[in-house]
Amino acid sequence: MNNSSKPDFRDTQYAFARHIRDPQTHAAPAGIEDRRMGIYRELFYNNIEGFCSSNFPILKSLYTENRWHTMIRQFMVQHQCHTPYFPKFGQEFVDFLNHERDDADDPPFLLELAHHEWVETALALDETTLESFASVEPVDLLNHVPVVSPLAWPLQYRFPVHQIGPDFQPQEPSTQPIYLLIYRNRDDDVGFMETNPVTFRLVQILQTNNGCTGRAALDQIVVEMNHPQPEVVINGGYDTLVQLLQRDIILGTRAP
Template sequence: MLPFQAYQHAFTAHLRDPKRHDKPDGVNDQRMRIYREIVFNNFLASVRACFPVLSQLLGKRRFGKLVRACFYAQPFESPLFADIPKTFVDYLQTGTLPNVDIPAFAAQLAHYEWVELAVSRQVETHHDATISTQITTPDGLRPCVLKLPEVHRLLDYDYPVQCISKKNAHPTPEATFLLVYRTPDYQVRFIQLNVITFQLLQQFQANTTSALDHLTTLAHSLPHLPAASIIEFGLQTLHTLHQQQALCVKSPYPLLETLPL
């Protein structure tokens, strides 16, 4: 390691964890203290801005202690301030947290708060061509290929994270399914799903086929429910999601012969 590299390593190590790493020789103590405060306060501000609910629930002292522990321990791979919140989410998900009294749902709440930023910033690697004809009825979706654009996200949590607030700081564990999507004008929106709709949308991510074929497959996985009802309700649900701009509708798919219901 070259001398200037060794100096940089010692300098940054001291900034992140001054209790474990001495400052480099020849650096003024007062200036180093000011620099430590500026760097950490900028880091703290970037984190707090993305997690208003979690920071309010924990309070200034506990939240600051948790952020400082992340600042000490978590590796950083990006020089961008906008990527700092993801580092904090990753840290909470490691499970190796400091001795800070935080609720069991903290990591999931943080992920929920961060995902809006992630979806708003994500760059699409390709754009799917969609049909120009507006689908005006649920039945019109039967032969169509429906797809979740790559920037949209299906999320499942053990807590109703979207309901957590300072007034609801002790939620009961409950399986929660969400769709986070971005409209063409870059508005990020959230929709709560039931487990069946969540399962159906997962099928869209895994396979390319018509809406009717997906619903037929779903019906076969739920033999205790009337297949015709699943298909009718499913088409209505998909049509609503399409109208909300949560689903991408591609060209009609040649309807294949489906298994008997």
């Protein structure tokens, strides 16, 4: 019996997926009742929209219902996701905003705000645990090597993303970069610390140079700043290291 006229199953799957993503453009596969297709359309859309709503709540609050749903549909239609896992969809949505979203009516801080919200979710879902780290006692933040938590991310933005909301939507970047340390502590609480260029640089040095003592990192900053009073930087830097330790951004120290 010749089945050459029967649709290939893969072709049917592709047609099904195209219709689910963009029902206004692509017809449903032949032979499937529209009522049944409607259930799938609603299920898929609601899952993706619900995920984006829960992971980007501030971003959503800045859009009307119609514009928000239009953006979610555009995400479904235009973006090719590289993961089937919903917990990783946040990165996919940020990638979509970065590479495919192009709407002159979007706020200028759109991408940075979305990235900031994604980071909070990514840290909350990260499976890394901090309990296994054993610090050298007593903790010596200057003469030993401060260990930066793998769940601490130093980030730099043009807009004050941690302050943006319906009542504050800056249209111009800040005159100075915004430095944030976003982290998850040992109690699995995600928090952030607004900081300055020196603290930001200190964390960068400690992250990239695993054998660097606290004093050596601060000495490097003295050189980079060409600071005339090194002890001022060392003393202030020590206080900063203590604050970072208290927040679990630094987990403790190890011998050099």
